Amino acid sequence: MNVVAIFDIGKTNKKVFLFNENYKIVWEKSVNLNETTDEDGFPCEDIEVLKNWILDRLSEIKELKDYVLKAINFSTYGASFVYIDENGKVLTPLYNYLKDYPEELKSNFYEKYKGEKKFAVKTASPVLGSLNSGMQIYRLKEEKPELFEKVKYCLHLPQFLSFLLTNEAYADITSIGCHTNMWNFKKMKYHKWLKEENISEKIPPIHFGKDVIMTRENLAIGVGLHDSSSAIIPYTINFTEPFVLLSTGTWSISLNPFNNKPLTFDESQNDCLCYMQYTEKPVKAARLFAGNEHEVQTKRLAEHFNVPVDTYKEVYFDKKIVANLRALNFQIIYPKKYNFDILKECPFQKRDLSNFKDYETAYHQLMLDLVEQQVFSTNLVIHNSPVKKIFVDGGFSKNSIYMNLLAEAFPDVEVYAASMAQASALGAALAIHQNWNPKPIQNDLIDLKFYKH
Structure with a gap:
């Protein structure tokens, strides 16, 4: 049976599903992984542990006799960056988007770029500190310039997981377009501050969500999606x-x-x-x-x-x-x-x-x-x-x-x-449908229960 594997990485639950060509879940595993802490003692995702869990599950899936793995995609929580150097090595902890953002750094930033009001409207990003993931890059650059120098790419979490398997770095519009402070919604392109702060060269090219990267083993691998957009x-x-x-x-x-x-x-x-x-x-x-x-x-x-x-x-x-x-x-x-x-x-x-x-x-x-x-x-x-x-x-x-x-x-x-069994995982599977699934998409994927008022 041909299947697509979707890694659905939430902040608490990590899951992997195999969907068949009718988008029914035929196999699944889930786990809660222990967090670690960053250099300030703030709790954060343990990127090594997550990486190993994904690679272990993948080996396990490839051993399964009943399924032929055709494609892989990722849907994960947003607002989280992984910084890698030119060898693909991870340079920092995966900072938690709930971490407090330094007030002074924040007010300097908004002062420089026409104030909170104008900036928030242009980028469709309420002022949310670390939850504006672009601000995490800005912080790294300001607080740890020598480390920032070593960064080859800033990858949102879904794209980093895709990179693990393809060794190709991309950005994706669902991650960039989600309260990151990075996208100018009026002009539909990156906001100019990224260029002015010399950050744009560390952001890889955008890859379309419906397209895949083909590996040597002939696996179609998606570039990953932000879970809210995927759902x-x-x-x-x-x-x-x-x-x-x-x-x-x-x-x-x-x-x-x-x-x-x-x-x-x-x-x-x-x-x-x-x-x-x-x-x-x-x-x-x-x-x-x-x-x-x-x-x-x-x-x-x-x-x-x-x-x-x-x-x-x-x-x-x-x-x-x-x-x-x-x-x-x-x-x-x-x-x-x-x-x-x-x-x-x-x-x-x-x-x-x-x-x-x-x-x-x-x-x-x-x-x-x-x-x-x-x-x-x-x-x-x-x-x-x-x-x-x-x-x-x-x-x-x-x-x-x-x-x-x-x-x-x-x-x-x-x-x-x-x-619907697992909306964000299903969304990530449907996004790359044309690359692995010869059947048409059925229209009974969602069970509805009506509530009368």
Whole structure:
């Protein structure tokens, strides 16, 4: 059976899948790898361990008797650079995008390049410090000039993994176009600061996401994709009428491929940005740290009620509880004014848990608060575009409370839980379809479950 192998590298879970020609998963492995720390003691991905895990899995796949490996691609988390020298040796730790960015360096940079406001709009990149991955290169250059001298190429993580197997260095538009501070969305080319800071010569040429590099063993290897851009590929292939994809994980990202209005400064202040599709079309997106918040608050609930952390998995949507909580809070359904920034802070953080009679009630309130934040966030990208459907994928799509509340919050839009085995991995496989798969792409790749409001 012919297969494509996709390495899907998340911050926590590392997975590898084999898809057959009908894009069904026929084999998979996953692992959580221990982090290491960088020179400042800040936790980060252990690039050596990751590299070895990938190469070991690849040897294992090649030994499998039932499958003929035709192609390989990568989808990984973004905002992370690997710096290599001319021999392909990795020069630094894989710095964590959550690491604090030096204030002085940041303000010097923006001062030099026309201020935060203009710069953020031009590059569709809210000011996010290390999460603007171009700023990581700038920091390396300023703080460690002698090390920077040795850098031959700065590779985003997906492209570095592709380089491991092909020894060819490329850049990819889905990684560059994602809040990196590097791409000028107005001119659709690199921002000029990269040239002025002598960084552009260390960025390899752009390679198209649908094209592959052929190895001596006749394997077609993709150049890798940023996971958020990859996750939307199965949807844009399957649906032509305007939709928003709400991709949920650590971040809940609302992606609207049908909103191509330029980003405004206010939107960028509210954590909106543009992603680039592998077809080089921008997608307007809004981010919310909802999965992370859910994790923090379910731990808090578990401690308070003295139950296991994953108790929430046993809690199902209960209309009565929701009605009671709303009456209790005099909660007008959206929108409501807050004296804090609802996109940055979940209302649940301020709630006193001793006011809830049991875990189930408290958990329903957490979901009410998270969905309230979500509505604010998703509306930022729906604004003035003809969206007819919202597809939710990832963790929250399996949460009946979340899905019912979301459907109720968007009465004019059809809300679906979309289950597709591993959207970002599937997207990376579909991107290189023409290079390994003789069959046409089927239109039943996504299972939809409709939620009535």
